[in-house]
Amino acid sequence: MTLALDLVSISLAVVALATSTVFVVRQTTFMRHGNEMPVSITLYQEYRSADFQRAQNYVLYSLAADFGPESGLSNLADEARIPSSQVAAFYTNLGALVALGLVDEKFAVSLLGSAAHRTWNILEPYIFREREIRGDRDTLAFYEDFVCRTRENHPLTKAYGLKFKRVNSDGHPPPVTSQS
DSSP: OHHHHHHHHHHHHHHHHHHHHHHHHHHHHHHHHHHHHHHHHHHHHHHHSHHHHHHHHHIIIIIHHHOOGGGTTTTSOHHHHHHHHHHHHHHHHHHHHHHTTSSOHHHHHHHHHHHHHHHHHHHHHHHHHHHHHHTOTTTTHHHHHHHHHHHHTOSHHHHSOOOOOOOOTTSSOOOOOOOO
């Protein structure tokens, strides 16, 4: 009888331990997401700001026509250096937060990965030249890492299992079909 009672007690203790472990893991996850949210909102607000959008549009549509990459980034004229540095710094900060696990990769890549990738395609020769000038191959490495994560996780539907609802070419949602 004592053996049966001991086994029941041990079983209950194991169940209690397992339950508490599950709760601790869930609570930690909730806390992590709670800490990510203010950072994510701040980043997205900066991304949407008129100042950042002007800088990004300059990089995307004017930088290469105005200046070649031979001087890197830091030696560009102010009208090119300031917006280019602003864009590179933004994506570097975002990349650092992702690489250090402070912002969820799935969230960051899904929302801002394609924009980071588009600007990287323009800035890449300037960044590589900047690295040569400085003799520092880690210059803007977090930005590069973020772009690599974006490339590796494309398309989002496969990488992250996202399922997007789509509209028809006429702009209306597809008709609802009944399940039999």
